[in-house]
Amino acid sequence: MDETDRELLRLLARDARTPAAELARMLDVSRSTVQNRIDRLLSDGVISKFTVEMGQGHSAALIRAVVMIKLETGDSRKLISRLRAINEVEALTAVNGAFDFHLDLQVSSLPRLDEVLSEIRRLPSVQETNTSICLNRFK
Numbered sequence: 001m002d003e004t005d006r007e008l009l010r011l012l013a014r015d016a017r018t019p020a021a022e023l024a025r026m027l028d029v030s031r032s033t034v035q036n037r038i039d040r041l042l043s044d045g046v047i048s049k050f051t052v053e054m055g056q057g058h059s060a061a062l063i064r065a066v067v068m069i070k071l072e073t074g075d076s077r078k079l080i081s082r083l084r085a086i087n088e089v090e091a092l093t094a095v096n097g098a099f100d101f102h103l104d105l106q107v108s109s110l111p112r113l114d115e116v117l118s119e120i121r122r123l124p125s126v127q128e129t130n131t132s133i134c135l136n137r138f139k
Contacts, residue, residue, distance in 0.1 A: 009046070063134075066131070067131045068131075069128070071125050079124070086120070090105065113133075117129065
């Protein structure tokens with residue numbers, strides 16, 4: 001499984017009904033490449049059905065992280081819009097205390113996490129971030 005497969009799985013997990021043509025555009029590959037990869041992921045048992053249930057061990061390949069963001073004083077509406085536009089942002093929550101926002105991220109690799117964190121830190125009005133990688137998830 002390569003980076004494109006992991007990104008495809010992340011997109012399908014977000015919305016399994018996304019058309020192959022749109023997935024191809026998002027991944028910058030051909031529609032037939034997307035369909036071939038989906039077919040292979042199905043035959044390999046990585047995808048068991050289109051609510052996108054990943055086989056045991058495959059979801060562990062995805063990295064989850066929590067990012068706390070402290071803002072400079074001012075209107076945060078533009079920042080909220082920009083954070084929501086980042087594909088890897090699973091949830092964005094306003095919080096009280098030392099930080100202003102709590103982000104749940106899901107990324108395909110540590111280098112991608114570094115890229116996303118750099119993107120977040122460059123956003124106007126972001127004063128400070130604090131990131132923790134999730135090691136285990138309990139229900």
